[in-house]
Every structure is written in C-alpha cells, then in structure tokens.
Amino acid sequence: MNLELEISWMEFKQLANELTFQKQGKYLSDIEMIVLKGSWEGRTYEEMAQQAGYTADYLNKDVGNKLWKKLSEISGEKVSKKNLREPLKRASKAQQQQTEATVPSMKEIPFPEGSVPLDSTLYVERKDIESLCYAAIIKPGSLIHIKAPKLMGKTSLMNRILAHCQSQNYKTVYLDLSSVERSIIRDLDKFLRWLCLMVGRQLELENQLGDYWDTEILGSNGNCTVYFEEYLLTLIDCPLVLGLDEVDRVFPYSEVIEDFFGMLRGWHEKGKISHRWKQLRLIMAHSTECYISLDINQSPFNAGVPIELLEFDPKQVKDLACLHGLNWHESQIDELMGMVGGHPYLVRLALYEVSSGKKTLEQLLDEASTEAGIYSNHLRRHLEILQQAPELAQALHTVVASPEAVELDSMQIYKLHSMGLVQRKDNQVIPRCHLYREYFCRVLSADII
Numbered sequence: 001m002n003l004e005l006e007i008s009w010m011e012f013k014q015l016a017n018e019l020t021f022q023k024q025g026k027y028l029s030d031i032e033m034i035v036l037k038g039s040w041e042g043r044t045y046e047e048m049a050q051q052a053g054y055t056a057d058y059l060n061k062d063v064g065n066k067l068w069k070k071l072s073e074i075s076g077e078k079v080s081k082k083n084l085r086e087p088l089k090r091a092s093k094a095q096q097q098q099t100e101a102t103v104p105s106m107k108e109i110p111f112p113e114g115s116v117p118l119d120s121t122l123y124v125e126r127k128d129i130e131s132l133c134y135a136a137i138i139k140p141g142s143l144i145h146i147k148a149p150k151l152m153g154k155t156s157l158m159n160r161i162l163a164h165c166q167s168q169n170y171k172t173v174y175l176d177l178s179s180v181e182r183s184i185i186r187d188l189d190k191f192l193r194w195l196c197l198m199v200g201r202q203l204e205l206e207n208q209l210g211d212y213w214d215t216e217i218l219g220s221n222g223n224c225t226v227y228f229e230e231y232l233l234t235l236i237d238c239p240l241v242l243g244l245d246e247v248d249r250v251f252p253y254s255e256v257i258e259d260f261f262g263m264l265r266g267w268h269e270k271g272k273i274s275h276r277w278k279q280l281r282l283i284m285a286h287s288t289e290c291y292i293s294l295d296i297n298q299s300p301f302n303a304g305v306p307i308e309l310l311e312f313d314p315k316q317v318k319d320l321a322c323l324h325g326l327n328w329h330e331s332q333i334d335e336l337m338g339m340v341g342g343h344p345y346l347v348r349l350a351l352y353e354v355s356s357g358k359k360t361l362e363q364l365l366d367e368a369s370t371e372a373g374i375y376s377n378h379l380r381r382h383l384e385i386l387q388q389a390p391e392l393a394q395a396l397h398t399v400v401a402s403p404e405a406v407e408l409d410s411m412q413i414y415k416l417h418s419m420g421l422v423q424r425k426d427n428q429v430i431p432r433c434h435l436y437r438e439y440f441c442r443v444l445s446a447d448i449i
C-alpha cells in the first residue's frame with residue numbers, strides 16, 4: 001500500500017484494523033466499524049443510525065467517543081470524526097518504518113532449532129514472565145523451576161535469566177543434564193562429582209575434589225554440599241546462579257533422584273538462614289510436572305517460584321509473523337493456530353517456511369500432517385518414542401480418535417503431556433493441536449490394526 005497516495009475505504013479499513021491489533025491485540029468491533037465507515041464517507045450520526053438501526057446518541061456519545069479515544073491512543077495524535085485519515089496514515093507509515101528497521105532479512109532469519117539466541121529479535125516475551133523471573137532471581141537463596149512440554153522455550157528463558165544475572169555482576173553456570181552420559185548420571189557419586197567439576201570449570205576454579213571428597217566419613221550428598229560450601233562459594237565474592245536444564249533426565253534413575261533433589265531442596269533451605277548459601281540461586285527446567293515419588297519436605301518442586309510456559313496467543317503469533325516480514329490478516333493467524341495452536345516451535349517453523357518463500361500458508365496447512373509436510377521429522381520422532389511404548393500409543397490413539405476429552409490414568413497423562421502431545425482438562429485430556437490429531441489418528445490406527 002502506498003501511503004503517500006489517497007487510499008480507498010478497504011485499504012483504510014485494513015490499516016485501522018491492523019494498527020488496532022498490533023497495539024491492543026484485537027480488531028475493531030462491528031459497531032466500531034460502522035461508525036468508522038460512516039465517518040469515512042462523511043455521514044452524520046443520524047444517517048448512520050438510520051442505516052444501522054441504532055440511536056444517533058448511542059453511536060455518537062458511546063461508540064464514537066470511545067473509538068476516537070482508542071484511535072488517538074493508537075496513532076499518538078488526536079483523532080476525531082472529521083480528522084481520521086491523516087493520523088492513521090502517519091501511524092501506519094511509522095509502524096512500517098519501525099518494522100523494516102527490526103525485521104531481519106531472510107538471510108539473517110535462522111532455521112528454528114534449539115534455543116533462541118540472546119541477540120535475536122525473534123524472541124517472544126511471555127506476558128511479564130521474564131520480569132517476574134528477574135525479580136525472583138536476585139533474592140538471596142532463590143529457586144526458580146521452569147516447567148513446560150518439549151520445545152516450548154524453557155532453555156531460551158533460562159538463558160535470558162542468566163544473562164540478566166550477568167548484567168548484575170553475578171557469576172552464572174549453565175548445565176544441560178541431557179548431555180550427561182548414562183554411566184555417570186545413574187551413579188550418584190559420579191554424578192555429583194561431575195556437577196562439582198563442571199561448576200568449578202565454568203567458574204575457572206581448579207579441581208580440588210581430591211582434597212574435599214571424603215568417602216570414608218561423608219556420603220555423596222554431604223561431600224557435594226561441603227565442596228560447594230567450603231570451596232566454590234567461598235572463592236567467589238558475589239551471588240552464584242546455577243542453571244540446571246533438562247533435569248527430568250534424572251527422573252528414570254530412582255537411585256539418584258531422591259538424594260539429588262533432596263540435596264537441592266536442602267541448599268534452598270540453607271539459603272534462608274546461612275549467609276554463604278544465600279549467595280547460591282537455583283534455576284531448574286524440566287518437562288511438565290515432576291511425576292516422581294519424593295518426600296514433600298525433600299522435593300525442590302514444591303518450593304521456590306514455579307514458572308509454567310504456555311503457548312503463544314494470537315497477538316504474539318501476529319507479532320512474530322511481522323518479524324518474519326509477513327503482513328498476515330487475522331484469518332491467516334487463525335488458520336495457522338487452528339492447525340498447530342500456539343506451540344512456539346511449530347509456529348516458528350511455519351513462519352520460517354512461508355517467509356522464505358518455500359511454501360504458501362495454504363500448501364503448508366494442506367501437507368502439515370503428511371510425510372511431505374514440514375513437520376514430518378518432528379512427528380516421526382514422537383512416533384518412534386510411541387512405538388517403543390505400545391500402551392502409551394494405544395492411549396494416545398484413544399485421545400485423537402475421540403471428539404470428546406478422554407480420561408486416562410495419571411501416568412499416561414503425565415507422559416503424553418511431557419511429550420507435548422495432549423492438553424489437560426481437569427482429569428481428562430484432548431490432543432494439543434489439530435496437527436497431532438490428524439497425524440496420530442492416521443499412523444497409530446494403522447499400527448494398532
């Protein structure tokens with residue numbers, strides 16, 4: 001649209017709607033559109049009322065006053081019935097210039113995999129969650145646990161909390177437990193030695209495990225606690241923020257989880273009374289709820305600040321589409337979210353494919369649940385896991401084949417939710433999105449038959 005030239009009503013309608021959505025997350029209502037169109041055409045409120053079936057007083061003093069106030073806030077200058085074209089045209093032009101300045105070229109838009117880099121403009125904030133985490137982590141002895149299904153942005157959020165802490169001159173350590181070898185993580189003593197060694201390395205401290213690890217007197221938890229208290233925390237003169245990602249990697253090892261998580265809970269409790277332990281702040285990220293048997297007084301999952309990452313809402317998807325250079329209407333946002341919901345990874349992948357010109361939105365949605373679609377690798381990874389667990393596959397087939405919510409046993413709900421395949425509704429579940437319903441209804445039906 002060339003804003004330097006006179007524009008048509010349809011172009012102006014689109015302009016006003018898009019500005020309203022970008023600023024307030026919703027479009028103009030039908031009654032507001034009646035007043036806007038009537039004003040555009042130079043009609044009086046009496047003429048609008050006769051045509052639309054409302055009173056002139058209602059259209060003028062109620063709808064009109066609120067509409068002009070709303071458009072004034074959106075455009076940053078006064079908008080009235082007699083003066084509505086130029087302010088909105090200027091606001092739209094300013095918005096375009098801002099978008100052009102912030103939208104990276106396609107060469108700069110990375111394929112969506114892994115966490116979102118700290119300097120990326122494609123990171124979407126989650127309605128005050130970041131500020132809540134920033135406020136929580138600066139408190140002595142604090143503990144934050146981030147929970148969400150796979151590919152929802154847990155690591156990206158953790159990295160931003162750690163970056164914020166670095167800006168406060170804190171020491172930070174990030175450990176991804178999914179990278180720990182099975183032979184280490186299943187042995188408590190080896191695992192805690194690994195923890196101490198990796199923390200020390202990132203703090204650029206010498207390995208002193210030989211001097212502090214006393215297996216004749218202390219157990220593994222005691223040795224690890226002493227190493228932190230008497231060595232690691234002693235040699236730094238500022239808070240230490242320890243980020244433990246993918247902690248559900250430990251869940252299968254019953255010989256480790258109770259002692260390890262009990263130790264972390266103990267450190268958090270020490271932080272309430274001990275000056276030295278006040279320096280340590282913990283961030284843990286895991287998939288969904290912790291479905292393991294732990295003493296309520298030993299579990300770190302019922303202490304500290306819980307953060308649950310939800311899916312993107314329509315405004316966030318719209319904003320992300322704009323950052324990909326896509327000027328989508330509400331109907332296009334609805335079509336995409338109708339297939340994949342607001343799942344961050346699935347949304348990002350779709351926007352990447354469309355903005356790169358590889359597929360149109362229509363092609364993408366038509367092929368979404370097929371082997372030719374962009375989600376085939378993602379779907380196949382889930383299928384491979386389910387094929388190793390026939391009872392879980394049968395449970396999911398029951399869910400995707402039913403038009404109503406389905407009740408499953410607690411462990412099945414936990415596992416399917418951990419995989420991000422279902423949404424919970426009280427004690428029942430439904431497919432997380434239409435993509436999963438279409439795909440798993442087809443492939444699981446074939447496998448089961």
